[in-house]
Amino acid sequence: MGFGVPAMSISTSQPGATIQPGQDSLSGAEVLLRALKDQGVEVIFGYPGGAVLPIYDALFQQNAIRHILVRHEQAAVHAAEGYARSTGRVGVVLVTSGPGATNAVTGLVDALMDSIPVVCLTGQVPTHLIGNDAFQEADTTGITRPATKHNYLVKRPEDLARVVHEAFYVARSGRPGPVVIDLPKDVVIARAPYTAPPTLAHRSYRPQTEPDGGQIARAVALLKAAKRPMVYTCGGVINAGDAASAALVAFVRETGLPCTSTLMGLGAYPASDPQFLGMLGMHGTYEANLAMHGCDVLLNVGARFDDRVTGRLNAFSPGSRKIHIDIDPSSINKNVPVEVPVIADAGRALEALRAAWRADATRPDTQALAEWWRQIETWRAVDCLRFVQDTAPGSIIKPQHAVRRLFEITRQQGRETFITTEVGQHQMWAAQHFHFDRPNHWMTSGWLGTMGYGLPAAMGVQIAHPDALVIDIAGEASILMNIQEMGTLAQYRMPVKVFILNNEYMGMVRQWQELLHGGRYSESYSAALPDFVKLAESFHAVGLRAKTIDDLDRVILEMLAVDRPVIADICVDQKENCFPMIPSGAAHNEMILGPQHESRAAGITDEGLVLV
Amino acid sequence: MASPFDTTFRSATISVLVENESGVLARVIGLFSGRGYNIDSLTVAPVDRERQQSRINIVTSGTEMVIEQIKAQLDRLVPVHRVADLTREGPHVAREMALMKVVGRGEPRVEALRIADAFRARVVDTTVESFIFELTGSTEKIDAFQELMRPLGLAEVSRTGVAAIARGVGAI
Numbered sequence: 001m002g003f004g005v006p007a008m009s010i011s012t013s014q015p016g017a018t019i020q021p022g023q024d025s026l027s028g029a030e031v032l033l034r035a036l037k038d039q040g041v042e043v044i045f046g047y048p049g050g051a052v053l054p055i056y057d058a059l060f061q062q063n064a065i066r067h068i069l070v071r072h073e074q075a076a077v078h079a080a081e082g083y084a085r086s087t088g089r090v091g092v093v094l095v096t097s098g099p100g101a102t103n104a105v106t107g108l109v110d111a112l113m114d115s116i117p118v119v120c121l122t123g124q125v126p127t128h129l130i131g132n133d134a135f136q137e138a139d140t141t142g143i144t145r146p147a148t149k150h151n152y153l154v155k156r157p158e159d160l161a162r163v164v165h166e167a168f169y170v171a172r173s174g175r176p177g178p179v180v181i182d183l184p185k186d187v188v189i190a191r192a193p194y195t196a197p198p199t200l201a202h203r204s205y206r207p208q209t210e211p212d213g214g215q216i217a218r219a220v221a222l223l224k225a226a227k228r229p230m231v232y233t234c235g236g237v238i239n240a241g242d243a244a245s246a247a248l249v250a251f252v253r254e255t256g257l258p259c260t261s262t263l264m265g266l267g268a269y270p271a272s273d274p275q276f277l278g279m280l281g282m283h284g285t286y287e288a289n290l291a292m293h294g295c296d297v298l299l300n301v302g303a304r305f306d307d308r309v310t311g312r313l314n315a316f317s318p319g320s321r322k323i324h325i326d327i328d329p330s331s332i333n334k335n336v337p338v339e340v341p342v343i344a345d346a347g348r349a350l351e352a353l354r355a356a357w358r359a360d361a362t363r364p365d366t367q368a369l370a371e372w373w374r375q376i377e378t379w380r381a382v383d384c385l386r387f388v389q390d391t392a393p394g395s396i397i398k399p400q401h402a403v404r405r406l407f408e409i410t411r412q413q414g415r416e417t418f419i420t421t422e423v424g425q426h427q428m429w430a431a432q433h434f435h436f437d438r439p440n441h442w443m444t445s446g447w448l449g450t451m452g453y454g455l456p457a458a459m460g461v462q463i464a465h466p467d468a469l470v471i472d473i474a475g476e477a478s479i480l481m482n483i484q485e486m487g488t489l490a491q492y493r494m495p496v497k498v499f500i501l502n503n504e505y506m507g508m509v510r511q512w513q514e515l516l517h518g519g520r521y522s523e524s525y526s527a528a529l530p531d532f533v534k535l536a537e538s539f540h541a542v543g544l545r546a547k548t549i550d551d552l553d554r555v556i557l558e559m560l561a562v563d564r565p566v567i568a569d570i571c572v573d574q575k576e577n578c579f580p581m582i583p584s585g586a587a588h589n590e591m592i593l594g595p596q597h598e599s600r601a602a603g604i605t606d607e608g609l610v611l612v
Numbered sequence: 613m614a615s616p617f618d619t620t621f622r623s624a625t626i627s628v629l630v631e632n633e634s635g636v637l638a639r640v641i642g643l644f645s646g647r648g649y650n651i652d653s654l655t656v657a658p659v660d661r662e663r664q665q666s667r668i669n670i671v672t673s674g675t676e677m678v679i680e681q682i683k684a685q686l687d688r689l690v691p692v693h694r695v696a697d698l699t700r701e702g703p704h705v706a707r708e709m710a711l712m713k714v715v716g717r718g719e720p721r722v723e724a725l726r727i728a729d730a731f732r733a734r735v736v737d738t739t740v741e742s743f744i745f746e747l748t749g750s751t752e753k754i755d756a757f758q759e760l761m762r763p764l765g766l767a768e769v770s771r772t773g774v775a776a777i778a779r780g781v782g783a784i
Contacts, residue, residue: 141635145635145638145639146646150689151635153634170690174688175688203631204631204690204691204693205690205691207688328684329684329688330681330685330687332684333680334677334681337677
């Protein structure tokens with residue numbers, strides 16, 4: 001540690017005790033960095049400014065914690081999310097007061113919605129100026145209160161270390177989320193005592209992680225008696241760690257149940273396993289959605305029955321008795337009433353379920369389960385994700401084909417591969433055609449749907465996994481929302497690959513306008529696009545372009561071969577729509593499978609139209 | 613426990629024991645406004661200065677599913693120690709205090725005083741043409757008194773909102 005003072009006996013010094021010169025005289029900024037170090041922090045994503053200058057000065061004088069300078073504070077939070085999501089650790093952000101903090105808000109809400117553990121340190125004007133409309137002052141705790149799991153304003157130097165330790169505990173415990181610590185400049189300049197991380201339980205926040213035995217028994221009884229059971233998983237399994245994913249696989253394989261996942265949960269159950277039915281929901285597979293609709297017992301693990309998954313609520317899985325495992329009691333009965341709630345960590349609950357399943361002497365109805373699987377296989381045979389790629393020379397590239405080839409080639413090469421996405425059609429095609437067999441390798445803005453998430457998130461992943469292959473599957477519109485981060489890639493020599501499916505439209509907007517708004521493409525054309533190849537070059541990266549099917553594999557191979565940041569501009573079919581699709585306000589069994597069913601969208605009621 | 617499938621509206625008196633720290637009331641109020649829950653009344657005051665705890669009493673209404681959501685959402689706020697649904701957890705006492713200014717002369721003034729006496733309201737200020745009544749009781753009782761005062765020159769009302777506590781030996 002390079003704090004310039006012996007980092008010892010700080011917390012044991014008694015008030016009034018003789019203070020040796022050089023001891024007990026850490027500044028608030030030094031206390032902050034020491035607390036971060038004790039929390040295991042290795043990297044911070046941030047951007048300096050007036051209110052955080054003392055913290056940056058302390059950062060300069062130490063080597064334990066690395067700082068990654070982003071180009072915009074929103075990107076700092078997304079990078080921390082990518083870091084957190086790919087490692088299971090807490091991501092850390094440091095921004096200045098006022099605009100630094102307000103720029104971070106989108107990232108904070110993104111982390112809140114997707115339950116990603118992030119601690120965001122924001123500078124603040126000195127305590128005596130708070131409320132004075134000082135330069136670069138914003139009511140950061142007020143603004144971020146609904147944008148965070150919890151936030152703190154540290155008004156006294158003696159509270160600093162305790163608050164930092166508590167913030168990390170809150171961010172990673174229970175349902176994880178972002179926590180803001182607002183740090184007035186005088187507090188980080190003043191001398192402050194250091195206290196080590198507490199060993200006692202938090203005085204009020206103690207989430208329940210162990211499942212209730214009675215509810216587990218009821219869940220097993222329901223599942224054993226089921227004729228058409230179904231498992232539906234989400235990000236809760238991934239947040240619960242590798243052990244939870246392993247417990248999920250063990251339980252599903254042992255019981256022989258069909259399993260689907262939301263967008264956020266992809267990878268928790270291996271996509272290549274025959275018991276996996278693919279993603280469910282608005283752009284989910286035919287077999288997953290019809291199995292959800294037709295099942296008689298539904299086991300939800302760490303998902304929240306959100307509107308992208310349920311479609312029309314009163315037609316959602318109408319005949320099923322429902323079991324819901326969630327660490328957050330407020331997720332239970334929020335959207336869909338359930339019969340058996342299990343408040344617990346997903347991994348602990350799945351292990352308990354498996355143990356209870358084994359201990360229970362009742363035999364499951366294997367004949368009914370076999371019949372159910374036969375039914376599911378007929379749905380699977382529809383092959384709902386198929387598309388037709390014309391392979392004649394000069395043919396236009398189908399976006400699905402581009403993702404499929406990217407997946408196949410990276411799999412052949414066998415490198416550890418992480419995928420991030422922006423938001424829109426490309427995100428759904430990535431989810432449908434890029435398959436994940438392990439958790440924590442898929443980073444996407446699922447709930448907030450933040451365009452501009454993918455590139456900074458990929459930076460965070462690459463910092464955490466310097467030798468891995470990190471690809472941002474992007475759209476040409478989304479990528480421009482945080483394109484400035486190409487500069488960060490160059491500065492830190494991060495070989496992130498940006499794979500743009502360029503259809504010159506905000507594709508998902510265009511698709512909805514085509515299907516639901518009479519083909520009036522209001523403001524959805526990506527006019528005046530930059531030349532992405534030249535843009536890459538100006539940011540010291542490699543620019544590649546695939547104009548037709550003849551170029552695609554060569555561009556992918558070249559992109560993967562270069563040990564530098566790359567933008568690959570893949571010119572794809574502008575008219576391609578993302579199918580299957582459950583139009584808003586429709587039920588799972590009212591899917592549009594392809595262009596031949598597009599007229600079904602015309603039947604959407606006004607009630608459906610108001611939904612997003 | 614009532615079924616989450618029940619769609620009838622009910623009123624709920626919820627007591628929340630919170631850490632007495634800055635912003636905690638804003639968190640609770642923000643939760644209600646942000647999620648579109650009703651607040652019929654809300655009171656807050658420190659109740660244990662040594663342990664730095666305050667108590668918030670909220671009267672709200674909604675379907676069983678919404679009330680359960682409100683309780684779960686409150687309970688997951690970091691500075692919340694305990695959430696008690698007094699309406700569900702057994703009999704409880706709920707009281708409000710109100711101050712009402714009634715302005716008038718002659719017969720209405722006499723009638724106001726007569727009714728105040730029947731309601732056991734205290735006169736805490738008087739001039740030749742006004743009274744301020746202090747009244748404690750259930751929300752319904754105070755509503756009733758307020759309605760009776762309206763034609764008799766009711767000029768101003770100040771109500772505290774509900775303070776509530778469960779009956780019996782149990783404590784929050």
